[in-house]
Amino acid sequence: MTVRVGLIGAGVMGADHARILSTAVSGAELVAVSDLDAGRMGKIVEACRTARPFADPLDLVGDRGVDAVIVASPDQTHGALVLACLDSGKPVLCEKPLAASLEQCLKVIDKEKGLGRRRVTVGYMRRFDPGYVEMKQRLDEGELGAALIMHCIHRNVAAPAFMTGPMLITNSAVHEIDIARFVLGQEARRVSVVRPRKTGLSTMQDPLILLMEMDDGLVVDAEIFVNAQYGYDVRAELVCEKGTIALTPPHDVTVRHSSMEGFAFPSDWRPRFATAYRAELQAWTDALGCGVPTGASAWDGYVASAVADAGLKSLASGHPTEVELEPRPALYD
Numbered sequence: 299m300t301v302r303v304g305l306i307g308a309g310v311m312g313a314d315h316a317r318i319l320s321t322a323v324s325g326a327e328l329v330a331v332s333d334l335d336a337g338r339m340g341k342i343v344e345a346c347r348t349a350r351p352f353a354d355p356l357d358l359v360g361d362r363g364v365d366a367v368i369v370a371s372p373d374q375t376h377g378a379l380v381l382a383c384l385d386s387g388k389p390v391l392c393e394k395p396l397a398a399s400l401e402q403c404l405k406v407i408d409k410e411k412g413l414g415r416r417r418v419t420v421g422y423m424r425r426f427d428p429g430y431v432e433m434k435q436r437l438d439e440g441e442l443g444a445a446l447i448m449h450c451i452h453r454n455v456a457a458p459a460f461m462t463g464p465m466l467i468t469n470s471a472v473h474e475i476d477i478a479r480f481v482l483g484q485e486a487r488r489v490s491v492v493r494p495r496k497t498g499l500s501t502m503q504d505p506l507i508l509l510m511e512m513d514d515g516l517v518v519d520a521e522i523f524v525n526a527q528y529g530y531d532v533r534a535e536l537v538c539e540k541g542t543i544a545l546t547p548p549h550d551v552t553v554r555h556s557s558m559e560g561f562a563f564p565s566d567w568r569p570r571f572a573t574a575y576r577a578e579l580q581a582w583t584d585a586l587g588c589g590v591p592t593g594a595s596a597w598d599g600y601v602a603s604a605v606a607d608a609g610l611k612s613l614a615s616g617h618p619t620e621v622e623l624e625p626r627p628a629l630y631d
């Protein structure tokens with residue numbers, strides 16, 4: 299059976315999801331797209347002839363020809379659209395963050411609990427990146443002993459115009475929060491944000507360092523630098539009792555030229571995480587037919603946002619902030 303997918307949001311990520319879904323995922327067909335910008339929406343309809351345009355995203359959600367929805371609209375619209383999908387009983391893959399407030403994340407969880415089954419997947423695609431998957435697997439195998447420190451680096455070329463200071467945490471650092479939870483299998487208990495000297499190329503606190511103290515005392519440090527200029531660069535190294543595990547820079551060739559050796563950095567996250575995005579969409583599609591989604595759940599989305607929220611408080615106060623989590627409902631065990 300082919301799943302008929304509707305896409306809300308035709309920006310950078312929406313267009314990428316549309317392309318991947320139409321060219322590299324089996325068992326799904328893009329049948330609808332909605333965006334406030336008719337030009338962007340039109341481009342997707344033109345590239346993907348099976349997609350009908352919808353001016354109103356709620357009409358898309360309610361349309362009987364749409365079986366499942368991808369939400370890739372601006373961050374502040376996510377929560378309401380996910381709730382609308384749940385009202386229609388439709389599965390939804392929502393880009394991160396799950397919602398703009400913790401209250402709204404909890405509303406999503408409540409509604410999903412009421413349905414009695416998981417319908418929401420949050421687009422923390424790094425969970426499908428082969429490097430992070432192997433890092434987790436090797437840690438779980440136990441040969442390296444316990445993890446002590448996780449070092450993370452998250453650098454973007456330049457922040458988009460809509461990026462605000464808090465978004466370094468709610469939009470970028472949330473990936474580090476989620477992947478640390480995924481790899482380590484632990485929750486962050488306390489968060490501190492360190493403010494290094496600011497780059498002169500931005501008015502925001504950029505870079506910043508997010509420090510997470512995890513359940514059993516191990517520490518995760520994540521440098522977030524969204525105007526790093528030279529390329530999109532994501533790194534991670536896990537320091538364990540008997541060794542380390544680090545992601546290797548993903549590139550196909552090394553070039554030697556003019557007395558130098560090197561490789562090119564991608565300009566953003568789409569090429570860097572291309573394998574992960576495709577695997578995420580395929581896994582989501584496969585689960586729609588037969589069972590429980592394998593990606594990040596609404597609970598994972600809530601926790602990432604709760605840790606980010608503690609980070610925002612620490613950024614404002616300059617002090618470490620405890621992470622407060624609601625009890626985890628059985629649906630997410």
Ligand code: ISE
Nearest residue numbers: 452454469470471473524567
């Ligand atoms: C962006 O929204 C993403 O999701 C990227 O993966 C991340 O690296 C970037 O910092 C975010 O702004």
